[in-house]
Amino acid sequence: MVKNIGLFWLKDDFRLKKNSALTEATQKHNQVVVFYLYKKKKFENQESQKWWVGKSLEEFKKQLHTYNINLEIVKVDSYKSFFERLFKRKNFSIYWNKTYEPDYLKFDKYLSENFKSNGIKFNIMKGNLLNEINEVKKGDGTPFKVFTPYWRTAEKFYIEKIPQQEKKISKCKKRTSFFENTMHEKEIYPKKKWFKKFEKYWEPSEEKALKELKNFIKERIENYSEARNFPNLIGTSKLSPYIKHGQIHVETIWQECAKIKKKNINKYLTEIGWREFNHSLINFFPHMIKGNYSKKFDKFPWEKNHKFLTAWKKGLTGFPIVDAGMRELYFTGWMHNRVRMIVGSFLVKHLLINWIEGEKHFKNCLLDYSKANNVSGWQWVAGSGADAAPYFRIFNPILQGEKFDKEGEYVKKWVKELKNVPKKFIHKPWELKDEKILKLGSDYPSPIVIHEKARIKALEAFKKI
Numbered sequence: 119m120v121k122n123i124g125l126f127w128l129k130d131d132f133r134l135k136k137n138s139a140l141t142e143a144t145q146k147h148n149q150v151v152v153f154y155l156y157k158k159k160k161f162e163n164q165e166s167q168k169w170w171v172g173k174s175l176e177e178f179k180k181q182l183h184t185y186n187i188n189l190e191i192v193k194v195d196s197y198k199s200f201f202e203r204l205f206k207r208k209n210f211s212i213y214w215n216k217t218y219e220p221d222y223l224k225f226d227k228y229l230s231e232n233f234k235s236n237g238i239k240f241n242i243m244k245g246n247l248l249n250e251i252n253e254v255k256k257g258d259g260t261p262f263k264v265f266t267p268y269w270r271t272a273e274k275f276y277i278e279k280i281p282q283q284e285k286k287i288s289k290c291k292k293r294t295s296f297f298e299n300t301m302h303e304k305e306i307y308p309k310k311k312w313f314k315k316f317e318k319y320w321e322p323s324e325e326k327a328l329k330e331l332k333n334f335i336k337e338r339i340e341n342y343s344e345a346r347n348f349p350n351l352i353g354t355s356k357l358s359p360y361i362k363h364g365q366i367h368v369e370t371i372w373q374e375c376a377k378i379k380k381k382n383i384n385k386y387l388t389e390i391g392w393r394e395f396n397h398s399l400i401n402f403f404p405h406m407i408k409g410n411y412s413k414k415f416d417k418f419p420w421e422k423n424h425k426f427l428t429a430w431k432k433g434l435t436g437f438p439i440v441d442a443g444m445r446e447l448y449f450t451g452w453m454h455n456r457v458r459m460i461v462g463s464f465l466v467k468h469l470l471i472n473w474i475e476g477e478k479h480f481k482n483c484l485l486d487y488s489k490a491n492n493v494s495g496w497q498w499v500a501g502s503g504a505d506a507a508p509y510f511r512i513f514n515p516i517l518q519g520e521k522f523d524k525e526g527e528y529v530k531k532w533v534k535e536l537k538n539v540p541k542k543f544i545h546k547p548w549e550l551k552d553e554k555i556l557k558l559g560s561d562y563p564s565p566i567v568i569h570e571k572a573r574i575k576a577l578e579a580f581k582k583i
């Protein structure tokens with residue numbers, strides 16, 4: 119045991135299981151303090167995240183207390199100024215897990231140099247991915263740009279080095295404090311009370327994440343390949359916010375899946391693979407975080423249309439499946455993957471609005487917002503990404519609705535104005551023409567664009583690049 123205090127820098131790692139850096143700290147030190155840096159600017163335009171993070175801090179604090187560990191939240195203007203002050207204190211060693219985003223990995227280098235030159239012991243450990251970013255490359259050492267060969271390599275690589283034994287977190291001798299001017303997690307919650315609705319749908323804790331995984335494996339994984347496409351069903355795992363905030367490690371998901379012999383497990387793990395791939399992409403091609411991966415899209419003739427953008431955000435486009443998705447997002451902080459593709463395609467192709475606007479709105483609303491998955495998801499939809507859907511493949515929101523929400527159950531759940539509309543018209547209520555059931559234009563908007571015309575316009579715009 120080392121005599122000084124062990125510090126653990128908590129970021130997106132709200133878990134005790136498979137938390138390498140926290141485990142290491144508790145095994146080396148009798149006293150450990152966990153600290154979270156709250157940088158207000160980081161959460162600007164990420165309202166939903168504030169709710170999940172606030173809740174997670176509240177819950178994790180309780181969990182850590184049972185191990186005699188304090189969790190302290192420190193308000194900072196910049197990480198750099200905080201650490202500059204920390205370098206001057208010598209009575210600690212520090213541990214943290216990697217966050218696989220270019221800024222964080224670059225900052226890790228800065229911290230390593232400075233902790234080293236100040237004689238402070240530190241340890242940076244593997245974060246929430248199956249493989250380290252640099253481990254998975256093509257034979258010639260260059261990064262993959264296409265998912266299928268990436269995953270073939272990445273999957274094999276991970277299988278070969280699955281950790282056999284898991285180290286467990288140890289109980290500390292007694293609780294101690296380290297930082298001054300700490301803040302309460304309640305200060306983090308968004309000012310708007312709209313987030314209260316989330317409490318009906320989510321419970322941000324490690325315990326809940328593990329329970330959800332077990333239920334999913336027991337009850338739903340077998341039908342995942344088919345059911346995952348239908349937004350009226352709970353066909354997917356709904357683990358994304360827990361994965362994003364590290365309430366569960368993807369290795370745990372892998373290992374729990376590997377224990378059972380059910381078909382369709384591979385399909386599920388392939389989706390986890392997409393997350394790995396997206397992290398690889400943003401780190402090897404960081405320019406795609408702020409703009410198009412494919413440079414030819416820099417010349418795309420996007421249109422600025424505030425009215426259309428607002429209608430899209432509010433779920434008032436007049437296209438039921440699009441509006442249902444946008445309202446699901448608003449009320450629950452989550453949206454079904456199939457519908458994310460539909461609403462995304464509608465924004466960039468029917469409305470010709472730059473995907474960056476959609477990315478920004480999702481960032482503000484999604485509880486699972488992840489830099490890697492969101493920019494890659496949007497660029498996949500827009501056609502500007504690495505392994506993307508071609509721009510000319512334009513989702514027809516009416517047919518998508520009729521195919522994946524045949525009975526209109528999903529639409530009726532979120533767009534209450536349409537609850538009496540017969541099945542035949544649920545995805546094209548403008549054809550109903552029965553004012554006793556629906557007054558188009560007052561009960562529910564007329565479609566803001568005509569599908570066929572919008573499609574032709576989008577294809578013409580695409581020809582320009």
Ligand SMILES: Cc1cc2nc3c(=O)[nH]c(=O)nc-3n(C[C@H](O)[C@H](O)[C@H](O)COP(=O)(O)OP(=O)(O)OC[C@H]3O[C@@H](n4cnc5c(N)ncnc54)[C@H](O)[C@@H]3O)c2cc1C
Pocket residue numbers: 346354355356357358359361362389390391392393396453454455456458459462480484486487488489491492493495496499
């Ligand atoms: C425009 C757009 C934006 C998106 N933004 C995000 C985002 O900010 N954060 C996010 O986690 N996912 C994002 N996705 C991917 C996907 O929609 C969600 O991961 C998925 O809907 C989460 O639900 P689930 O946990 O039930 O998924 P499941 O189907 O149960 O999949 C399990 C896990 O695999 C990962 N995963 C699943 N599908 C994908 C995918 N297509 N790409 C990458 N990883 C995937 C997620 O971590 C997910 O939790 C986006 C997709 C699109 C089209």
